[in-house]
Amino acid sequence: MLFTDSLINSAPDDWKLVFKIDANGGNTNVYDIYMDRGITYNINDKKALNLTRRTGKHFKSDIINHWSDVDIEEVKVVVYQYGEEKAFLTFNGTGTDMTNWFSQKRMQNSSFSDLKHASQGEGYFFSIAGVSHPSRRFYVNKDWTSTQWCYDTGWLLVTAGSDGYCPFEPGNTFSILYSPESTSITNRDMFQNGYRADNLGIFVKFKVSTCQPLRHSAEACSTPVQLACNTYCYKLCDKSLTQTDLEEKVQKLEKELSVSRKDTNKFKRSITSAPDTRFSSKTIGLVGAVCIALVVGFIVAVDCINICQKCSKPNTVKAKNDDCKNDDNNKNKTVTTGL
Numbered sequence: 001m002l003f004t005d006s007l008i009n010s011a012p013d014d015w016k017l018v019f020k021i022d023a024n025g026g027n028t029n030v031y032d033i034y035m036d037r038g039i040t041y042n043i044n045d046k047k048a049l050n051l052t053r054r055t056g057k058h059f060k061s062d063i064i065n066h067w068s069d070v071d072i073e074e075v076k077v078v079v080y081q082y083g084e085e086k087a088f089l090t091f092n093g094t095g096t097d098m099t100n101w102f103s104q105k106r107m108q109n110s111s112f113s114d115l116k117h118a119s120q121g122e123g124y125f126f127s128i129a130g131v132s133h134p135s136r137r138f139y140v141n142k143d144w145t146s147t148q149w150c151y152d153t154g155w156l157l158v159t160a161g162s163d164g165y166c167p168f169e170p171g172n173t174f175s176i177l178y179s180p181e182s183t184s185i186t187n188r189d190m191f192q193n194g195y196r197a198d199n200l201g202i203f204v205k206f207k208v209s210t211c212q213p214l215r216h217s218a219e220a221c222s223t224p225v226q227l228a229c230n231t232y233c234y235k236l237c238d239k240s241l242t243q244t245d246l247e248e249k250v251q252k253l254e255k256e257l258s259v260s261r262k263d264t265n266k267f268k269r270s271i272t273s274a275p276d277t278r279f280s281s282k283t284i285g286l287v288g289a290v291c292i293a294l295v296v297g298f299i300v301a302v303d304c305i306n307i308c309q310k311c312s313k314p315n316t317v318k319a320k321n322d323d324c325k326n327d328d329n330n331k332n333k334t335v336t337t338g339l
Contacts, residue, residue: 015076016211016227017049019202020059021138021158023176030058030158031137034098034128037065044229052083054198062226063204063233067098070225070233074108074205075101077138079156079178079197086197087111087156087178089140093204102128102138112155113182118142123152134169135160138200142184152187155179158200167191176200209233 021030033041041060042048048057063070072093079087089110091101100106104126107116118124123144125131130139141154150166156178159169168177168191176197177190190196211233214224224232261267276282 014205015203016061016063016205016233017051017059017201018061018063018204018227020048020051021176021200022048022054022056022058023174023196023198024054024056025058026056026174028058028174029135029160031129031135033058033060034064040065040226043226046229049228051078051080051199051201059228061228064098066223066225067096069223071207071209071235072096072101072204073207076203076205077102078201078203079176080199080201081195081197083198086180086195089115089156094207099128102126111182112179112184114184115140115155118184121145125154130157134164134166136169141187150188153184154187155184157187206233209235 019034033039039060040062042057043059043061045057045059047055048059063072075091075093075096077089077091078085089112090108091103091106092108093101093106096106104116104118104120110116121143123141125136125139125141128138130136136157136159138156138158139154140156141152144152150168152166159173159175159177164170166187168187169175175191176199177187178195178197179185179190180195209222211227211231213230214220214232214234220234221237222235224234227233
């Protein structure tokens with residue numbers, strides 16, 4: 001699982017949570033949160049992803065804001081109570097936008113057997129917008145034809161209760177009402193019999209895109225869109241590559257695109273002098289060269305004199321050595337005569 005503490009058994013790996021309504025989220029207008037393309041909601045809070053209990057935190061991924069830009073294939077709406085899936089609807093998400101996927105026409109499967117072919121009479125609704133006054137969003141309703149007041153029949157609705165006038169939408173009560181049966185029931189029965197869900201989650205499945213931490217921009221061949229926390233959804237440049245092959249390809253590209261420091265213009269400029277044709281610059285350069293030549297010439301001249309002097313000294317020493325040898329010979333001759 002992508003988030004082991006947040007997705008329950010009914011949400012396999014290929015389904016990604018992109019929106020969650022929490023029954024303890026207060027009277028926050030979840031419809032406005034969903035529709036505002038400029039915001040996400042609790043996207044970096046892992047607790048907001050929890051579907052097993054009420055956390056008081058709604059969740060909105062950036063996938064919602066970029067719905068038409070990513071390759072969504074299927075959509076699934078799941079209702080949870082006490083940590084268990086109680087109802088679901090799946091839709092064809094290909095070529096949809098952030099609202100029109102939620103319709104009877106695009107619905108593929110559902111826990112409600114009578115919903116797919118339900119007639120569209122008075123009071124029929126199947127839309128995210130639903131009714132604004134009273135506030136009934138994610139509204140899947142069958143009819144308003146009951147002869148009894150507020151005995152509307154339907155399958156699902158999210159009510160904020162801020163301006164409701166029926167018993168199933170009391171003031172300041174945020175509720176996710178659902179039918180636990182395979183058929184529609186009255187909204188009044190949903191509320192009175194405790195069919196008030198803890199969470200409603202919207203999941204998507206992609207055709208090609210993968211969702212994982214973005215390790216290197218070279219992996220992505222589409223604009224990465226944040227799913228949650230540090231996880232992004234994007235198309236891989238070559239889906240057939242294994243993870244090892246992909247890393248090797250990235251390393252090879254980095255090596256091919258890298259430039260040696262010595263090959264950069266900055267380094268070349270640091271070891272070369274720029275030409276300067278100004279008269280003052282030439283004069284300064286000439287004076288400097290003469291000064292350096294004089295100093296070097298003086299040092300060389302002194303060294304030459306010293307060398308010449310040292311070379312002349314060995315002749316004197318040799319002459320003295322010859323005198324010494326003559327004296328020794330004379331002494332030897334004297335000694336011999338005496339004998």
